[in-house]
Amino acid sequence: MSAPTNAPLGDLRVVEVVAFIAAPLGGMTLAQLGADVIRIDPIGGNIDYRRWPLAPSGDSLYWTALNKGKRSVAIDLRRPEGQEIAAALITAGTPGDGGGILLTNLPASGWMGHEALSRRRDDLISLRLTGSSDGTGAVDYTVNCAAGFPMATGPGGAPVNHVLPAWDVAAGLYLATGLLSAERVRARTGRGQEVGLALSDVAIATAANLGYLAEVQVNDTVRQPMGNELYGAFGRDFETAEGRRIMLVAISNRQWRAIGKATGLAEKLAMIGPMMEVDLDDEGGRYAARHAIAAVLAPWFAARRLEEVRAAFEGSGVLWGPYQDFGQLLREDPRCSPANPMFQSVEQPGVGPVLMPASPLSIAGRAPPRAAPPLGGQTDEVLAELLGLSAAAIGRLHDGGVVADAAGR
């Protein structure tokens, strides 16, 4: 299924040589906005092709989730003939056609280097994700541990890694932003360029952008872990009668007053101000008095089941949410169902029907959710379309083992 003809990026073509999360997610983000994203893989798949979790068929739920809506071409990239074909695909076309864009997380050397490729197409745009800014290898986990956040996460005593590969996700979205920025320059000047992004820079820049580094530098204060409490405002988790947990937050005064009203505890909460000598109409005051606030609220939650909490907070303006594991999210949350226009149930070959998201951006011409391709599924189609190869020429490449189709041949 193609993207709609009015898709925002409908005239862009991006060729990827990628693996893992960040770079494939960057390409997928563009595909969800209508770009023709062609992922080139070695025959048999790249290193991420069988990453866990796997479906009963052996197909990777990870790989299929991260490569939705792309076309797949399988090439023997160790052989010069294969490298020649890959380079020709990356640089196919002529200025103004929206092609000539490479996205990769492989090293910038040899046939894949920007210089070598731009000799074939001088308006080439290369986006290149690297690990650490000091030139060493790095992945999300080895960047994350150094970026400060795990030491400020959890109850304290030991660092806690977040499970979300947040730096990969952010890097993928930075790559999409960088690609569109470079393409915007090219549309105006005709000039291509190489754009770099180090995963470690994404993490460390974010620590700075959120003020954590200035807190050290200016205040000589290092953020400490404080469990599920918010810093600088009132917010924390509470347990319900049946042992479920919810997160409750008040940032604005309106949200704060909504809690008192919806729980019927406004009068008791108001006693905390003079008792703790704080101004409860101030975020900082509520933060300072957070343990007293929690002490008043905890019995209210402990006496109610989640559904009673939900009913009490409905339409109240209280800012809250239930904790849900991935099972509860999929099975119980209507936002995670085809009732949400972002989602559709789509048949993923090798996997079965899955609830599949489009781009979370609601934009005219957003592509509907589309399955990931089978590995090599569009090899012949893309060789014919981009390189003008005849069926006979393509057949010879298959016979020689230079390219493969979805059957791996």
Place this chain on the structure above:
Amino acid sequence: MSAPTNAPLGDLRVVEVVAFIAAPLGGMTLAQLGADVIRIDPIGGNIDYRRWPLAPSGDSLYWTALNKGKRSVAIDLRRPEGQEIAAALITAGTPGDGGGILLTNLPASGWMGHEALSRRRDDLISLRLTGSSDGTGAVDYTVNCAAGFPMATGPGGAPVNHVLPAWDVAAGLYLATGLLSAERVRARTGRGQEVGLALSDVAIATAANLGYLAEVQVNDTVRQPMGNELYGAFGRDFETAEGRRIMLVAISNRQWRAIGKATGLAEKLAMIGPMMEVDLDDEGGRYAARHAIAAVLAPWFAARRLEEVRAAFEGSGVLWGPYQDFGQLLREDPRCSPANPMFQSVEQPGVGPVLMPASPLSIAGRAPPRAAPPLGGQTDEVLAELLGLSAAAIGRLHDGGVVADAAGR
């Protein structure tokens, strides 16, 4: 300081009416690529203006970090005259000039609605961030608890919130991507549009994009917390002789063999294959045998100080990193210093010199790090430039309390 004249987004002008993290970060991302980003705030500041942490001066380290490189205009937005000025700033200019772009996380109604504004400029682009896709309010914390990740984070027993506001960060970058996509459409067709993004959709789409939802739907498996261990590969934290911790990861076989070589434990590690009946040249096999692998490696780390570990791993191809709190990151990591071309020391008015990042995207014409503006610091300049108001007319607005400058008048 202006952005370089060859900045990728040097001809774009974005007007923001925003607060908190996601939308301001989206705007800042564009400012770092050279866009003229004008943040409109109420006189005295929006609800996020004094958010913690604060510098000794009372200025917010949070606000200044998230609004770097923007211009600031302060307007009394409760008054019709103020709303008229804000609407005029948002819609100033004519098609083709790169203006007419609004970024906001306020409700799409009244004078700020897309329809009302596009009557003033019909190629208007509005980017609008909302909380939950069901129309209720939501912030990062109340989206995060429902998105599955806290229930899979930490040692188990209770959900653990990550401290990084990851959904805000991702949403900010989605907004940047969406804005460039819509602007690309406008450059080709002349048509503006309203683009929406719900924070809850960012989180739930990501849970799907990483395969967590398919794991439930296809395999009936809900990802469980497993501390600092990786899922599906070998990776976990280890303690050093002096009680520091490091993260060690092997995804590829090359990385796995590098661990054996650098620690001198290759022979012992090889015994684990037959002992645990797994193939250690397979990611899944290493995952299955992870406890045995950790048992062999732990004494090696426990016998060495961090600097000895660093020396042993230098140039070895081992994928690892030290845990660092925000203090150690700022004070000890050369990647987090002016030695990294992304960073410069910049004087932030009201705060002092801070280590400030440019965009992590290395792209021609990337703007150097620039301080956040004082609130209202560019009120007069922007009113004159965009609306052509005379000094006398601007003076009357100040006298009437409709606008204010950096002195709050």
